[in-house]
Amino acid sequence: MHADTDFASTPTLSGSLTRLEPLSVDHADALAEAVAVDELWRTWYTRIPSPDGMVAEIERRRRLHADGKMAPWAVVDARTGRAIGMTTYLHLDPGNRRLEIGSTWLGVEAQRTGINAEAKRLLLARAFDDLHCIAVEFRTHWHNHQSRAAIARLGAKQDGVLRKHTVFEDGTLRDTVVFSITDDEWPTVRLGLDARLARSLRR
Template sequence: MSYADTPLLQNDVVRLEPLSQSHRDDLAEAVGDLWRTWYTRIPSPDGMAGEIDRRLARQAEGGMAPWAVVDARTGRAVGMTTFMAIDEANRRLEIGSTWLGPAAQGAGINPAAKLLLLERAFEQLDCLAIELRTHWHNHQSRAAIARLGAKQDGILRSHTIMPDGTVRDTVVFSILNTEWPSVRAGLAHRIATR
């Protein structure tokens, strides 16, 4: 079993389907104006096909596992997520390059999707640690990551030059395998009481 494999993952709230061009139209519609947010790297509707191709190429190289995030109620793709920064030798990976369209935010889809990803990472792939990273200015993402039960490890200052030339400070969070039982219980409770 490779960390770059993308099996179908599902629960009552969300399906994580192996990303393909068949998701392009749903994703182009779901993204709305989110791609205009200056501190993110979210594909525009016109750039969606190219981003799908880029992620699939990274998967073919073994560096990424990309999924489409599908709302189980509607059957429509509402976002993307990946395993990236794959380091099988050290049993680590990052959950990242994630976005959910504005209509899917706050609907319980993010915690349900993260539960599936973390179950795969810790229970099937036997990971020791999972990283989650975001831009310092993405306060919504930082709060969502903390609500998952991840702990902030630190901030990588002047870490990445963004497409518009601004420099990103990257906030790094992680969840360790020893923390997974508590994180899992917290996520399960959130999903059950939504």
């Protein structure tokens, strides 16, 4: 992996199960199909674009990328070559050597397959090994128990809860749970992720 210090750049990151590609409108059709399964986009405690809103969401993320405020990727199943989700670096803070991994969703059929763990492994390796971050954050809705458990399984520690942090479009309020991994924790987190991925590849 080529080392650089541009927090907003989006090089292709490749693993055995997944490939993270710079997000493009070329991914829109496959991503629209992915969110349509079980109407994933209707999940109430997170923001997932609808099939009809997929192009607009891709364009929104690409605009933030052009402004240097976000690094957006499409999550691609390496075995099929199809895009099955999105993920980003956001809250980029090069001065304090911090960023957040978030605005992530995966299609139902890609969940619990090892793809999410490998995508996080690739993103964390870039953050700590290439960008020399000292901390990487994860944030999620208090009621998103699946996401909270998944973040904890990565080895992240809970920093706290931001009460009444976000007002959703329907007027409901989100309490945001904040987790992080620090640079000194990364070697141990990496070992744990590698062990999980090895089990996934043996299945």
